[in-house]
Amino acid sequence: MVTSDTLSQDVKGFRFIMLTRLVRKGITPCIAASILLLAAVACSDTPSEPAAPAQQPTVAAASQPAPAATQAPAATAAPAAMAPTTAPATAAPTAVPTAAMQTAASVGGDKEIFIVTPFAPSSNGAIETDDSGILMSAGATETMLKIDFDGQVKPYLAQSWSLSGDDTWEFTLREDVNFHDGTHFDGQSIVASVSYLLGVPNPPRGFTADNIASVEAPSEYTVVMRTVEPDYLMPSRFATRPTAALSPAAYQERGDGPPNPIGTGTGPFVIEGDISIESIRYVRNEDYWDGLANLSAGETLFVPDGLVRAAMLETGEVDLLHHLAISQLPLFEGDSDFVMHRAQQPRTVTLNVNNRNGLFSDLNVRMAAQHAIDKDAIVASVLEGVGDPAVGPFAPSEAWVNPDLAPYEYDPERSKALLAEAGHAEGEAQVALWTYPSRAEFPAMAVALHEMLNDGGFSTEIRLAPWGALVDDVFAGNYDMFLVSRGHLLDAYDPEGFLSADYTCDTVDVSNYTNYCNPKVDELLARARTLSDLEERNEIYREIQQILHDDASTIFISYTEQIFAHGNHVLNWQPHMLEYYTVTTELDIAN
Template identity: 35%
Template sequence: MLVPFIMASPNTGILSPAALKAGKIDPVGTCTGPFIITEVDGQQRLKLKRNDAYWGGKAKLAEAEVRFLPDANVRATQVRSGESHIGRTVPASALAQLKRGPGTSVVSIDTPRTTQMLINTKKAPLDNVKVRQALQAALDLKGIASSLYEGSVEPAIGPFAQHEPWAPKGVQPAKLDVARAKALLAEAGVKPGSLTLELFAYSEKIELKDLAAIIQEQLKAIGVTVKIRVAAYNALEPDMIAGKYDIALLSRSHLTDVADPLAFLTSDYTCKGGYNLSHYCNASFDESLTKAASEADPAKRHEVYAKAAKLLQEQAVNVFIIHERGNDAISSKVKGYALHPLYHYTLTTALSVE
């Protein structure tokens, strides 16, 4: 059922035999989309020219250059300075200035992506649901959304946002309740000041360092000490996969190629899931997803996903913090730009620059 969607995804790239040279991949001059790659400079930049033979119509742009800039603030700055026409995924802290201009604006869209605090559910005392619920109740999600993200996002109600068809109905973000959090820790046998956790935050996502500091301060209010480790994601992931961590911040998309979150729920939350960083295992949860995989009726599958999301929220398997929005900065000279919700396409045939 899902194979046609996967095959239609740009992530399922089919290389021309001409792109395979001496055992290496070299796509220069071999692409069949609206643009042809003319030059690749390592991880610095990519140059393209219009493909006049493109089956989908001639692109308005004659050529383009893509620069790979890992720092989101730099991407925003380059649009403001005129060095770039488009800056993808700019930080929330830059939005107000970009919207005021002059000569710049912001294109925004809801995305299937949530920032969450992963919890290693196999590591004591985090294997106790009351301890996890205490961490959840100690965080001021609304305050985080309005301050750190300057009101550009909504506090999370779980892995899925309210507008999505598979989100549970009537669910609200976890409420800040310090008294309840302290009581839950006491019920779990955790004495005040006895719990110290290490929090991972990866440097590629610029907001996470500040978010980690906020979480550190808010958990201090319930007697939990947090030590922060900031590093590149590839330096943190091995420990997360191996279960050698306490809590970690992660920006996670639940849709990739198909408008159905089954693959996400399976990989992230089933006992044998390939990306189950929470190390969560619940046989009945797995069984419900197995049945959903063979269900042809989308509405019935969505019911299963909603129940799964509600369970993850209620058991505080992770603390879901905010539902992200895609924010791209563009120059006023850019016309015909549309932000793809899965970030599949940026350079389209309709895009032009005055």
Template identity: 30%
Template sequence: MTIKSILAGTALVFALSTQAFAAKTDLTLGVALEPPHLDPTAGAAAAIDEIVYANIFEGLTRIGPNGTVEPALAESWSLSDDELVYTFNLHDGVTFHDGTSLDAGDVVFSLDRARAEDSTNAQKALFAAIDTVEAVDDLTVMVTLKQPSGSFLYNMGWGDAVIVAPETAETNKENPVGTGPFRFDSWAKGSSVSIVRNPDYWGDQVALEKAMFRFISDPAAATASLLAGDVQAFPNFPAPEAVPQFEADPRFAVVIGSTEGETILSTNNGKPPFDKLEVRQAIAHAIDRQAIIDGAMFGQGTPIGSHFAPHHPAYVELVETYPYDPERAKELLAEAGFPDGIKATIKLPPPSYARRGGEIVAAQLREVGIDLEIIPVEWAQWLDQVFKAKDYDLTIVSHTEPNDIGIYARDDYYFQYRNPEFNDVMAKLDATAGEEERYALMRQAQEILANDAVNGFMFQLAKTGIWDADIEGLWENSPVQANDLTEVRWTN
């Protein structure tokens, strides 16, 4: 073999190894649910934000991995002395994925659209404090509030508050056009959504050239897909029973964090017999939270007694408001006029916490005389029947929106819970800026919900992330519903 051929062979090996390393700019992630569409301003499904938040769409602000408010399309802002006027300064040179420029008019359009009378925004209440939105110039927006709102900047960081263009707003469900570091590439219905790097992004370029979100709801299939390398990351792994297997495998990183997911036995408070406090109290006493966590989640989860995350500094421990007490549950049913028990239905969406948890809950309630017919539903059915039409008795769902205790003040919300005292507390909270004063109101709100047994408060959903050990930048915790890929890269 000649020196020339040796050098040529060495060059070929080097080139191939370089290509192999360079090829690690794509990523396939597993997600449990397929979104109904891809417009975060027109749907309540967490599955939408899990794909598009911070990747395709951006807001004036954003929520970072530690839950703090960070600048996004607004590079800075100021607040008037009376705390009523926010002036946002937009980044210069921002373009939407269709090449059109972002300006103050797009912000005015987006916020006015979200709060309009005919708005389809699932979190319209986020914008209730806004009085007017005005474009001062191309890069300056002035938002005037009706009253001071301590949560306004945080609210503007939700996925429901992202900025969209009037030219493409109506087609974002199928062809999302945002300003983010990734562009929408394709959607294979029933299989996956793909996004690609946006070369014209106004900020720092992301490391990944392409990312695919594959829809895998079955826990066994999720496990198999990771082991086979068909997906390299499952940020919210749906098979907690398989975690020890991955912890023992050096190919994978197992990262257990927290979420904003209050997992609850949602109750139709507007439908007999669940409109009776004693019936809801009976359900609360019939639930053995730890048994549900152990049986459905293999020990991963934290018991809760109200709709609030245990990691929040304003959290109140209220689990013992209604301790597990089947005999007391039977007494309460009799006091409510149902000595012979109740027959009802429970609609269970696809996530394993719901399907597995529902079986356990049904068995627990059966012990006290509440006989549940289990009805499995797909996610789209759940949204239509339960969330929109309020056609249900009981259901199980994890509410993963951040700091969302205010949903209980919405008269048209699917719980159909109405309590003027709670609404007053929420109104005061929205008008309060001081941290300690806000925390005191949050504690008061938690206690009202617990005493009213509005829902069966079960546990805070853990965030179980499993991914290739050579991946860095995925979030440990989930302060918002997101798989933010902006800092994700392969290290090897």
């Protein structure tokens, strides 16, 4: 059975393409009938899955030697750990005029870019939410440190940083930065930002009273932060998007709501107008501290439907597309008018099961579902060979992967036997599989999973709905199965944040998709946070992976390869490993 919450008007092409390809590649024809309904779902007026979190490097404490980098393929290699760094000096600032918030003529003339991406803001630009990624991608906000395109932690609004003892970090700030509203940037700006994050209901990992003892600005351009326990990932945490600095006015005038990011950031572009679920527009900051941007303005459009996004690029309605649907690759491959980028990401397509409530609270039922799914067939057919079948949460190229995990073999008969051991005759174990359509491949993948699970003895129905209509029930434990794309490097080039968010008892009802709780995992993660040695932490992460695997806690489907495309008139653009920086000073378009 297939249900959907919202129907789209523009899906015939996708239905035909997926029907043809799935049948041709060996997935049985009964999938096709369901695709005719599932591919019709869209959520263009509803918030979607948060923007992709991705790879960040680790930063070594000043008193620790940099650990050796683990060899990995170039696309996902872990950069070497960095010691505290100092940036070159820059000229003194000038006051920002009111006109800095208006569109102005560029040195090279007026140039505007149009970008399309699947994930819309869900919280009106609240800095503590995933909306912070939209603000940074638009070039409106900046953090103390940055993860550069080469994967290294580098100075940004802070020129240098250092560690005293085990728990005191000192950051020296730039002296030439102004906010968009003309207010000068200083240490108190960072104190205000961190203090706000410490008080929100769901702060970024690492920014809670349990971790941060104090933050102060002892001088105009110095910030000192003390942690409760050693936290060797703190510098890279200050490169995460919610830690972006906003003008004091954003906090003073917020009332009971979040600070307003419009006209209060420091970036090379200023948000113009409202932040809506349809689009965000930005104009050049004419007094940016690091030089004027090549572009005079731009607009990012939020379109969940992958078919529509591809059509917008093909017809020239947009210049740059994030997350090209795999089914649309033939439109652009080999066409000299377009440039394609395929980038591996620390992200795994995951079928979460509810470990707390219902059928999947039984280990035998969870193991049955593992054996019912043919991951190789899904990658080969639905994903057309883009990506690789997954065994655990981490790809083989990642330094902390457990290479000894043995995959659950595809065996429908074994699945039926395990269900029988759990007391369920064939067809009696009724489950609902939920997913969302803003990941263009998910409707077809859900149909393939539906058939495989039914062949393995389950009785499965599919619910396809916008992300926002599903996620609260998932976190509350009111679901059976949830197909999701999950990034696993959330705070640093280290999986501690992901494992803590998704697999600890404290995060049940908050961010724990599987509703999984095992005190042993909590104990191991608590120990890992106190270790400065990277390999010691990795050994703990490998042990946790084995525990999750033995508990059959999650069905990991595939490791992700993301596809971006743009017209050949777009200059100086490259995908960022975190998708943090899209609209930069260097980005340009040919006249």
